Each structure stands twice: as structure tokens, then as C-alpha cells.
Amino acid sequence: MSKKRDLLLSTALELFYRHGINSIGINEVVKVSGVAKKTLYSHFNSKEELVLKALEKRHLTFMQWLETKLESTANNKELIDTLFRSLEGWFDGEEPELGGFNGCFFINTSAEFHDNQSEISAYCRYHKEQVRQLIQSKLGGNSEDLLNAICLLKEGAITTAYMTGASSEVIENSVKILRRLEC
Template identity: 35%
Template sequence: MNKKTNDTREKILTTAEQLIYQNGIHAMGMDLLVKTSGVARKSIYRHFANKEDVASAALCERDERWMEWFRTESDKGKTPQERILNMFSVLKSWFESDGFRGCAFINTAGEVGDPDDPVRQIAKMHKQKLLDYALELSGQLNNERPEILARQLLILLEGAITMAYVMGDSSAADNAQEMAKLMLEQTSPGN
């Protein structure tokens, strides 16, 4: 692909991601994508077969970018415990950012009824990556049950995201972090 082709594809995906995050998949029609991106419909169809392909590609791009950001920021802690607790501080910074509208993957998965739909599969893949990261950190602790801790951390992360969005309460990250501290204390050796 040449640079112009890559630039056009990126423009389509960036615009689609913004529209999906703002309004949902069903509200992101091809007419709105053409109007908002400034890319001709014919050019969009040169890159993607249909709206579903655009949405799937945009969500995959968001997954890569979000996970890289989340891991990079969370990994600024020195110890596994600090990195685990830092996940909630990172979430809080996201909750307090302009334009926070919850989790794009939870939001879009909620729009699709079929569990085999590509959008639901992308959402599942994203949550699995988040679980895998929590498991990676939990496995670095001297802990006999890293899988259980990782799943509990995922529930705290997801609960904080949902509460921050639905209730408009960024302190949900602080509350989840406090619960994570208690869990870490209970799972540390000697307890």
C-alpha cells in the first residue's frame, strides 16, 4: 500500500472509531462516515467490504492502542503490587478525561445480540487481553492462586469502568483500588 492509501484507511478508521465511541455502531452509518471523514464512499468500499468491516477494524485498532496505553501507564509501578494498584489510578485518569464514554467494547457488545458476531468477538478478545495482563501481574506475586486473583481484578476493573460511566463517578477507581489493596493483603504469603 502506498502512503496515500494508508492515510485514507487510517482516516476512515479514526473517524469510524470516534463515531462508534460517541454514538454506537448502529448510529455510525456509511453516510455519516462519508460526511464526517470527508472520504468518498467509493474510497471507503475500496478498503472495506461493508460497515461491519469498518467497525471491526476500528475496534481492533482501538484495542491495540488502548491496551498499549493501559499497560505502559500501569507498568510505571516498580513492583507487581504497585503495577496492580496503578491500574486503577490509570483508569481514574481516563475517567476524568474529556470525552470519557465508558468502555467502547462493553458499549458495542451491548448493541449486538449474537455472541458470534465479530464485534462481540472483538470485545471478548479485548477483555481476555485485560485478563491476561492481570494474570501476568498476579503471577509475579508470591501467590498460590494467580488465576483467581486475576479474575477478581478484572471484575474490579470492569466494575469501576461501568460505575464511572453510568454513575458519572470517577472515584469508582479509588474504591476499586481500595478493594484491590485488601485482596492483595489477603493473598500475600503468611495470610
Template identity: 35%
Template structure:
């Protein structure tokens, strides 16, 4: 196994374990066992748990935002693009392994010690919502971010598409103004 394969296996294991059980509840030995990567190589690639947590969140940020961006940019009409965000959320909320927002979960566990990627992710999400907003309305983007985050939080407690559907209804009202 080369370093790239080892890195991928470690990040796959970290993502599954950190997202399912929490960052603080999962030790490096558990990551090593789940990945099949020797401990020595794990620490060579990720010298501290913090570096693995950051890499996991950075990779999740790229995948999550790419998927959302693709779904939101598929419709041609700006209003439909905004509403596509909530349709995408509804699909995400019904995934069997859905455990809420990995970035808010990380911040909830680590507080101010959370990696900077947590704040960067939220800024990127806000920027995407601003880009989708008709006339690039920053106030609308702020409101859409609150709807997105609120729906995600509610779905964390009661998984299913309903929080996204309710948030979509509110977004429709905001877009009608």
C-alpha cells in the same frame, strides 16, 4: 490522499462517532462525511460496515491495552503494578469524551453478532491482570477483572475518578490477603 491516509481518517471518524453515538446509530455516509473520504474509497477499504467496526475495535484494543500496560508496568513492585491499573482507570474516567468501555458498548448493541475482538479484548485484559498479579494468581486476576469492569460500568453512569478509587481500595484489600 493515499489508502493509508484514507484508512486512518476513516478509523478516526469511526472511533469518534461509534464511541460517542453508538455503532447502530452511525451510518457509513456519516463516516464518509466526517472523514472526508469518498464513499467509493470507503467501501473499497471497508467493504461492509462490519469490517469497519472490527477495524475500529481492533485499533482501540491495541491503543487501550498498550496505554494500560505501560502504566501498569512502570512501577517495579508487583503490588504497585496492580494498583497502577486503578490509577490509570481513574485518569481515563475523567477524560472529557469518556463513554465507558467501547467493547462492552459494542456487545451491548450487537450481542452475539459483535466482532470477536470484543471477547479477545477481555481475554487480553484478563491475561494482563494475571501477569500483574503476585504469584500469577488466576483467582486474583478474575477478581481484578470484575473490579475493573465494575468500576468502568459505574463510571459510565457517573463519570469521574471515584469508581476507580473505590475499586483500588478493594484491590488493596485483596492484595493484603
């Protein structure tokens, strides 16, 4: 990947994640990155393509981070504890590879795009399915109910922490509920 393309993509992802996709235009990406508009369009055919590539970049970063966090979990208790403590670290700005916490980029993006048939909506669903599959691969036994609960509480924790800023309370409540289901 060329340096200018990477700079454009990193700048777009940062701006989209911090301010929303619909409130950031191509001109703002060009201005902040310091790269010419012509160069942007030589790498990305449209804003939609830039958004898709930003989603892909965030997906790869998030999946690598999550996989690293969960790789040494040996049982469901460790999986739950590690997953939710890692999320809490993200919420509290202690996970530098994920940057400052501004909710879930995929939830935020989905909220801005109402066409469920769009490539952008499809990519957001793909991300969520990949996260679910990763959690499932670490989950002991074959408990679809526990998997569903973990995934729903994870999404709820992300959204609630973003909206309220109460990360510790959200994490404690999520883990407490999952402990009851785990038994």
C-alpha cells in the same frame, strides 16, 4: 495504511465510540471524514468490516496505553494502584491517547450486538481476554481469585464511572476492596 483509509477508520472509531455503532451509518462516516463513499468501500467491504477494524484500532491503542502504564509495577500493590489510578485518569479525560471517556468501547459494542457468534462479539471477548492476560502477567504469585477480583472491579469501575460520573469514589472503593483481598 493509506491516509484516506486511516482517516476513515479514525473517523468511524470516534463516531462509533461517541454515538454508538447502530446510530452511525456509513453516510455519516463519509460525511464527517470528507472521503468519498466509493473510497470507503474500496478499503472496507462492509460496515461490519469497518466496525471490526475500529475495534482492532482501539484494542491496539488501549493495550499499548495499558502496557506502558503497568510496565514498571514491581508488586501487586503497585499494580492495583497504578491500574486504578490510570483508569481514573482516563475517566477524568487526562489520558489523551485514549481520548474523551465514553465508557468501554468493547462493552458498548457488545451491548449493541446480540449475536455471540459474530466476529464483532468474538473480537470484544478477545480484547477483554488480552487485558486480563496483561494484568495476569504483572500479577505476583498465582492468585486466580485476586486476578478475577481485579478484572471484575476494573470492568465495574469503567461501567459505573461511565453511568454515574463518580470516578474518584469508584476508584477508591475498588482499591479498598482489592487491598483487603491482597492480604
